[in-house]
Every structure is written in structure tokens, then in C-alpha cells.
Amino acid sequence: MRVSTASTYESSINTLQRRQQELSLAQGQLTSGKKIGKPSDDPTGAARAERALIEQTRGETTLRVIDASRNAMTLSEGALGDAVDLVQTAREALMAAGNGSYTAGERKAVALQLSELRNQLLNVANQQDGNGGYLFGGQGVQTAPFLDAVGGVDYASTGGQINGATDERLPLSVDGQQIWLQARSGNGVFTTAADAANSGSGWVNAGQVTDPAAYTGKSYEVSFSAGAGGALEYSITDSDGASIASNQPYSAGKAITDVPGVAFTISGTPSATGTPPDRFTVAPSQPELSVFDALDRALAVLNDPNANPGQVMQGVNAGLRDMDQALSSFSSARAMVGETLNRLDGVGDRTDARILSSKTTRSNAEDLDMVEAISDFSNKQTSYQAALQSYAQVQKLSLFNYIGN
Structure with a gap:
């Protein structure tokens, strides 16, 4: 079969260009460290890498929600601890007020102490989370959730809690209505x-x-x-x-x-x-005991100079009973928050493992094996040089070059 000079030239140039493209691709892969520069390089691998990236992004979003929830729960646990201390102090003051030898003036002094403790409790109940929200704001409110009105403390929000937008129920607030205003009345039964x-x-x-x-x-x-x-x-x-x-x-x-x-x-x-x-x-x-109303009832008795001993003792004992129920409510809520913090640690560990798995899958799909890539680049460079030398030799096969010699 006759092979024309033009055909030989064209074949040599095609080979040279192909080798040059392969060398350029290998060089680009070495530079980026990725074996997939565009989806067409490996459609299946690109799809796997994309799915892994999406899963990794979801995990990182979950970690941010976990951090926000951990911050809110840590602050809530501290606030409930402060509330327990304040209620315990109020209980001790009430016990002192039950002393039958106390005069009306002495009971009034105890009432002043209880009033100050009540104000501190209200401040704790309206504590913010550092992000513009309120720890005990329930399902969300733009202002302080507990309002000190004429008839007592009202809840300006909606009961419940805000959860982060993840598959896990990660609370960003606590149900303040249930904790502060809906303890079990009496002795709980x-x-x-x-x-x-x-x-x-x-x-x-x-x-x-x-x-x-x-x-x-x-x-x-x-x-x-x-x-x-x-x-x-x-x-x-x-x-x-x-x-x-x-x-x-x-x-x-x-x-x-x-x-x-x-x-x-x-x-x-x-x-x-x-x-x-x-x-x-x-x-x-009934679940209707408000720690603020309980203190208000005790204050009304202690501030009344005409209260007889029976009324004083009834007010003091009712106050002690209600303080015990408030303490029980705060302690239960504190235990729940502590359990949530433990659960957040578990969710965080699982999410970290999920992110690591996604990164590994993505790396396996698109990252370059440097040892193999360097060897491949060296081979392609040798092939390219061989193609150049071959082309140089083919150029000399022209009839005119033969006649000229």
C-alpha cells in the first residue's frame, strides 16, 4: 500500500498533538492534586465526589447547630443552678419567718429579702443566650419572655422549645413556661x-x-x-x-x-x-405553680401586720411547700439540660465520623495518587519527546529534500 508524504505528516502531527494533550492533562493533575478536573474526566467518580461533598456540607452545618445548642444548654444549666440557689435561700428565709417570736417588723425585713430574691429570679428567667434570644424563651420571642405585671408574672412567649433544623432534635431554647410557671402544686399529688x-x-x-x-x-x-x-x-x-x-x-x-x-x-x-x-x-x-406567685403569696402574709399566728404559719408552710416544688421543677429541668449536653457530645462524635467518612469517600473519588501520577507524567513526557523526534525525522522524507541532497 502506498503511503503519501501528506498522510505521514498528518499522522505524525496527530500523534504529537495527542501526546501533548496527555502531557498537559497529567501536568494539570499534578499541579491541582486532583485526577478529576471536570465531570467529563470521570463522570462516575465526579458523581461520587459530589455526593460526598454534599454529605460533608450537611455534617458541617450540623456541627454549627450543635455548637449553638451546646452554648444555649450550657448557659441554661448555669441559669437553673442560679435559680436553685436563689430558691434555696428563699426557703431558708421563709423558715426563719416561721419563728413564732418574730415581730411584724422582723417579718417585714424577711419580706424585703424575699422581694429581692424574687427580682433576681426574674432576671435569671429573662437571661439572654448571647445571640439576641432568651434561654427560657420557649418557641421564640423578641422581648423578655417573663413580664412582671400587676397580677403577677406573665409569660409573653409560647411554651415549648426551638430546635435546630437538623435530623437530630437539638434544642436552642428551653420551655420556660413549664419550668417557671407550671410546677406541680401542693406536694405534687x-x-x-x-x-x-x-x-x-x-x-x-x-x-x-x-x-x-x-x-x-x-x-x-x-x-x-x-x-x-x-x-x-x-x-x-x-x-x-x-x-x-x-x-x-x-x-x-x-x-x-x-x-x-x-x-x-x-x-x-x-x-x-x-x-x-x-x-x-x-x-x-395541678401543673399550675408559679415560683413568682408562690413568693408573692408569702410576701403578702409577711407584709400584713394584722396577720394572726395561724395565718402567718399557714403562709410560711405553704411557701416552704411551694419552694420545695419549685426546687423539684428546677432540678428536673437541670437534669434534662444536662442529659441534652451529654446527647450533644454523642451527636457531635457521630457527625465528626460522618464528615470524616465523606472526606475519605471524596478523596478516594477525586484525589490523585502522587506516586502513580509522577510515574505516569514521566512516561507521557518520554512519549511526547519520542513523538517530537519522530516528527523531526519524518520531515526529512520529502522528495525535494532527497533531490536537493
Whole structure:
């Protein structure tokens, strides 16, 4: 077969250009450290690298949310710790106010201390998270969530919490309404109270559950009357009007166990001659206890110079009972926040592992093996040089060059 000079030239040039392109590609890969410069270099590898990059970006976003959540939960844990300390101090002040030898002036001094503690608690409840939000802002509010209104402290936000936009539930706030305003009233199971119209010196303690299975959850009323010789007697009826106990002899400080499953103690001397006679109630506990309202009730009694000993003791004991429930609410919330911090550590570790896996997958798909690449570049450089020398020799095969020689 005859091979023309033009065909030989064209073949040599094509080979030279191909070798030059291969050398240029290898040089570019060495410079960038990547074996995929554009998707067409390796469509399958490019797709794998793209998916890995997306997964890596999601993981890095999750880490930022984890950092924000950890900051909010750390601050919340500290704030709840401050609240526990303040409530414990308020409880100690209330215990001191229960001293029967205290004068009205001394009780007023205790009330001033409690008022200051209340203000500090309100500041803690409205603590910010450093990013313009509020730790106990629930589902979000632009201003302080707890407002000190005329009738007490109101919640200006919506209960619940804000979660970061990730697959994991990473809280960025805490449900302040539940923690500060919705503790269980009474002793957590039932609530004892003295009627506001009572005129005697009797007061009732928080009581306790003696048999959970026997407690019916009904409301009960204890009323007093004068028996034979003027001796005090009490009667108990339930919320259905049924008589539980009738004309039982009253003994101050002795536990009353007539109500099924519970026991409570009435101390002092209730009045049986008032209109109406003194009454006390037992009702199921409700999630409605506000630590601020509890302090306000105690302050009202301690600031009243006309309060009789029974009213003072009732106010003090009710305050102590409510402080215990507030402490329980804060401690439970603090434990929950602590558990969230532990969970954040676990989520962070898993996310770090996910990011590392994505980086590895991406690297395997697009990163260059430098040893192999240098060897390949050297081979392509040798091929290119050979092509150049071959072309130089082919140029000399012209008929005119032959005639000229």
C-alpha cells in the first residue's frame, strides 16, 4: 500500500498533538492534586465526589447547630443552678419567718429579702443566650419572655422549645413556661389549703400520700364545729357531698387520716364560731405553680401586720411547700439540660465520623495518587519527546529534500 508524504505528516502531527494533550492533562493533575478536573474526566467518580461533598456540607452545618445548642444548654444549666440557689435561700428565709417570736417588723425585713430574691429570679428567667434570644424563651420571642405585671408574672412567649433544623432534635431554647410557671402544686399529688375567710389560728401542713392505690383524686373539705363542752370537732366531705368523717374530736398537731390514701396535720386552734366556721381543703395537685406567685403569696402574709399566728404559719408552710416544688421543677429541668449536653457530645462524635467518612469517600473519588501520577507524567513526557523526534525525522522524507541532497 502506498503511503503519501501528506498522510505521514498528518499522522505524525496527530500523534504529537495527542501526546501533548496527555502531557498537559497529567501536568494539570499534578499541579491541582486532583485526577478529576471536570465531570467529563470521570463522570462516575465526579458523581461520587459530589455526593460526598454534599454529605460533608450537611455534617458541617450540623456541627454549627450543635455548637449553638451546646452554648444555649450550657448557659441554661448555669441559669437553673442560679435559680436553685436563689430558691434555696428563699426557703431558708421563709423558715426563719416561721419563728413564732418574730415581730411584724422582723417579718417585714424577711419580706424585703424575699422581694429581692424574687427580682433576681426574674432576671435569671429573662437571661439572654448571647445571640439576641432568651434561654427560657420557649418557641421564640423578641422581648423578655417573663413580664412582671400587676397580677403577677406573665409569660409573653409560647411554651415549648426551638430546635435546630437538623435530623437530630437539638434544642436552642428551653420551655420556660413549664419550668417557671407550671410546677406541680401542693406536694405534687394533692394540695392542702386554708380558707381565706378563716378567723382562727389553725393551719394545715402539706400532707403526704400514705397509700397511692387508695387515693381517689377527689377534692375534700374539712370543716370545724363545737362539740359537747365546746370541744372542737371536725367533719370531712368529698367533692360529691358524701360524708367521709363526721364530728371527729380534733387534736392539734395530730395527723388526720380519714381521707383515703393521704394524711395531713392541722395545728393551732381553728375557729368553730366564725361565720362560716374555719375550713380547710384537700384537692388534686395541678401543673399550675408559679415560683413568682408562690413568693408573692408569702410576701403578702409577711407584709400584713394584722396577720394572726395561724395565718402567718399557714403562709410560711405553704411557701416552704411551694419552694420545695419549685426546687423539684428546677432540678428536673437541670437534669434534662444536662442529659441534652451529654446527647450533644454523642451527636457531635457521630457527625465528626460522618464528615470524616465523606472526606475519605471524596478523596478516594477525586484525589490523585502522587506516586502513580509522577510515574505516569514521566512516561507521557518520554512519549511526547519520542513523538517530537519522530516528527523531526519524518520531515526529512520529502522528495525535494532527497533531490536537493
